[in-house]
Amino acid sequence: MAWIQIRINANAATADAVSDLLMEAGSASVTFIDAKDTPIYEPKIGTVVFWADTTVIGLFEANHDMNAVVALLKRHDELKDNLVYKIEQLEDKDWEREWMDNFHPIQFGERLWICPSWRDIPDPDAVNVLLDPGLAFGTGTHATTALCLKWLESQDLTGKTVVDFGCGSGILGIAAIKLGAERMIGIDIDPQALEASLDNANRNGVADKLEVYLPENQPEFTADIVVANILAQPLRELHSVILGLLKPGGKIAMSGILEEQAQSVADIYAPFIELDDIAVEGDWTRVSGTKKA
Numbered sequence: 001m002a003w004i005q006i007r008i009n010a011n012a013a014t015a016d017a018v019s020d021l022l023m024e025a026g027s028a029s030v031t032f033i034d035a036k037d038t039p040i041y042e043p044k045i046g047t048v049v050f051w052a053d054t055t056v057i058g059l060f061e062a063n064h065d066m067n068a069v070v071a072l073l074k075r076h077d078e079l080k081d082n083l084v085y086k087i088e089q090l091e092d093k094d095w096e097r098e099w100m101d102n103f104h105p106i107q108f109g110e111r112l113w114i115c116p117s118w119r120d121i122p123d124p125d126a127v128n129v130l131l132d133p134g135l136a137f138g139t140g141t142h143a144t145t146a147l148c149l150k151w152l153e154s155q156d157l158t159g160k161t162v163v164d165f166g167c168g169s170g171i172l173g174i175a176a177i178k179l180g181a182e183r184m185i186g187i188d189i190d191p192q193a194l195e196a197s198l199d200n201a202n203r204n205g206v207a208d209k210l211e212v213y214l215p216e217n218q219p220e221f222t223a224d225i226v227v228a229n230i231l232a233q234p235l236r237e238l239h240s241v242i243l244g245l246l247k248p249g250g251k252i253a254m255s256g257i258l259e260e261q262a263q264s265v266a267d268i269y270a271p272f273i274e275l276d277d278i279a280v281e282g283d284w285t286r287v288s289g290t291k292k293a
């Protein structure tokens with residue numbers, strides 16, 4: 001099917017209203033993107049926070065009357081005199097397939113492969129994780145996930161209990177199980193991430209070793225290993241929660257940390273963790289170490 005999209009320059013105050021108007025105008029989907037690459041640190045659960053410069057994109061069938069869409073948007077008080085937008089005809093292609101076509105098996109370290117579940121496994125003798133991220137984050141293509149996967153691949157996980165804090169697709173915890181861990185506990189604020197993690201655990205035949213929880217439901221326990229690929233701000237703010245999940249002598253790897261933020265994360269964890277050297281991949285880093293007794 002052919003599609004047409006409208007991109008509207010909005011801000012934190014208008015993005016929600018623009019989205020509502022696009023839906024009212026018949027948009028098949030509305031997407032928000034950061035116009036200026038400014039990270040938003042974790043909002044409180046139940047709140048929606050937009051970037052100061054947010055682009056709102058509405059997708060319509062190609063024959064939709066876009067003049068009517070623009071007219072509707074201009075009825076909004078803050079948009080009527082300064083609506084900045086761009087209408088683009090999209091190439092007619094199968095967008096879902098396009099994404100799938102671009103996701104290929106990737107190797108991490110010596111043993112580990114992340115394989116899209118719809119592709120052939122390149123090396124049947126390797127440690128293979130079959131993955132379909134669904135609506136959750138985590139395919140292995142992002143440097144932050146890659147930093148954690150390489151770290152997990154370098155550890156002896158045999159018989160260990162692993163916490164995947166911010167589990168997304170479950171990629172890190174499931175890789176840990178495939179690398180020998182006995183039990184994985186996934187924690188995420190997003191119910192879709194818990195669902196994707198369970199689906200991927202089933203796909204890999206390891207569902208009996210995996211438990212997933214929203215933070216408010218997680219039981220009390222401590223683990224041998226914690227991996228947390230969230231962002232620097234929540235890693236700093238939640239340091240006592242995250243450290244509370246780790247046994248003395250246990251190991252932790254954290255990512256989602258930009259290079260300029262790494263020292264501030266390391267400083268907060270240094271009193272409790274014997275830190276390794278900070279690992280860097282592109283703009284992103286990994287802070288890791290061993291919990292002091």
Ligand SMILES: C[S@@+](CC[C@H](N)C(=O)[O-])C[C@H]1O[C@@H](n2cnc3c(N)ncnc32)[C@H](O)[C@@H]1O
Pocket residue numbers: 042136137138139140144145148164165166167168169170171172187188189190193215229230234238256
């Ligand atoms: C960057 S993704 C990482 C997904 C996957 N672990 C990976 O490495 O690719 C971050 C995940 O952390 C979750 N998250 C963010 N803040 C969190 C918090 N405070 N507690 C638990 N999960 C959180 C998000 O919902 C998201 O699924």
